[in-house]
Amino acid sequence: MKKEYLMVLALAAAVAGGSALAADRDASLYVGVKSCKMCHKKPENGEQFAKWEASPHAKAFEVLASPEAKEAAKKLGIDDPQKSGKCLSCHATAYNWTETIQNAEIPVEEGVSCEACHGPGKNYKKRETMKSKELAKAAGLLDAKQSCVLCHNAKSPTWKADRYTLKDGSKAGFDFEQAYAKIKHPVPAK
Numbered sequence: 001m002k003k004e005y006l007m008v009l010a011l012a013a014a015v016a017g018g019s020a021l022a023a024d025r026d027a028s029l030y031v032g033v034k035s036c037k038m039c040h041k042k043p044e045n046g047e048q049f050a051k052w053e054a055s056p057h058a059k060a061f062e063v064l065a066s067p068e069a070k071e072a073a074k075k076l077g078i079d080d081p082q083k084s085g086k087c088l089s090c091h092a093t094a095y096n097w098t099e100t101i102q103n104a105e106i107p108v109e110e111g112v113s114c115e116a117c118h119g120p121g122k123n124y125k126k127r128e129t130m131k132s133k134e135l136a137k138a139a140g141l142l143d144a145k146q147s148c149v150l151c152h153n154a155k156s157p158t159w160k161a162d163r164y165t166l167k168d169g170s171k172a173g174f175d176f177e178q179a180y181a182k183i184k185h186p187v188p189a190k
């Protein structure tokens with residue numbers, strides 16, 4: 001518990017200072033959700049694509065057209081959140097945490113897709129590579145758990161510091177365990 005807390009602090013500090021995790025990514029290696037869907041859509045393998053599509057992350061671009069988004073943007077002097085790098089930096093994989101598009105081959109409309117958490121996929125998406133954790137890691141597959149706080153942090157203009165209630169009753173803006181439970185997409189045990 002304490003160790004996890006320290007890790008979150010370290011990651012938050014990394015975010016504040018321009019995160020190594022995000023900055024280390026080569027955005028030209030993003031291939032887009034369609035390339036993952038090919039192999040990750042079957043129910044017997046956990047239908048990761050359908051689970052992602054039903055999750056808020058798939059609507060991260062769409063949500064920028066909502067009245068709440070416009071309200072939040074207005075306070076920052078932003079006219080159209082769907083066109084602003086200040087919003088798309090965290091709401092679209094294609095922006096890769098910057099204020100300009102970093103990979104025009106993948107659509108902004110796909111929002112926060114697989115690779116925002118798992119890392120750019122061009123080098124690890126081959127079947128032979130994917131089947132081996134070691135090979136996949138060496139080819140750029142990241143520890144997805146560490147990606148969350150690059151976006152789920154107080155820099156988000158709609159951040160609610162009391163969104164989650166922890167076991168001890170205290171509040172937090174993000175809690176990995178509870179948040180992941182809402183979006184999990186495991187490969188079923190064989």
Ligand code: HEC
Pocket residue numbers: 031032035036037038039040045114115118120121122125126127130131132133136187
């Ligand atoms: C050619 C087919 C193929 C493509 C394309 C593919 N995968 Fe995979 N992936 C697999 C297979 C096979 C496994 C092994 C697990 C399984 O049997 O489902 C796997 C495993 C994984 C794992 C679990 C790795 C581990 O062991 O921890 C992740 C995460 C993953 N893929 C993400 C992605 C993402 C993101 C993309 C798109 C950038 C992608 N995959 C594209 C076939 C593919």
Ligand code: HEC
Pocket residue numbers: 063064066068069070072073076078081084086087088089090091150151152153155156157158159160173174
């Ligand atoms: C630092 C990353 C980040 C930036 C920058 C960002 N967002 Fe978000 N946004 C998030 C995250 C993460 C969520 C999910 C809710 C949460 O945990 O805060 C979210 C959720 C939302 C929601 C859904 C409401 C909610 O609270 O769940 C709206 C609307 C929104 N953002 C609008 C915007 C607008 C407008 C901008 C630009 C002015 C923007 N966001 C910039 C990370 C960001």
Ligand code: HEC
Pocket residue numbers: 033036037040048049052057112113114115116117118143144145180183185186187188
């Ligand atoms: C919001 C972040 C996020 C997104 C988006 C996301 N994943 Fe994941 N994914 C995770 C996390 C976290 C895990 C659990 C990893 C762990 O336990 O180390 C995971 C696990 C997996 C696994 C392995 C499951 C297992 O049981 O070993 C596969 C396969 C996978 N994801 C594929 C995908 C694919 C394909 C997409 C897009 C269609 C996707 N993920 C989108 C965060 C994400």
Ligand code: HEC
Pocket residue numbers: 056057059060063090091092093112116117144145147148149150151152163176178179180182183
């Ligand atoms: C690239 C930025 C980004 C990353 C990385 C990211 N998220 Fe999100 N997340 C968002 C945005 C943006 C929204 C709001 C989307 C919407 O409202 O449609 C969101 C919404 C959510 C929500 C719904 C709001 C809530 O808190 O109940 C959950 C749950 C969530 N994310 C979990 C995770 C988890 C778990 C991880 C890491 C494994 C993660 N996210 C990684 C940007 C991100």
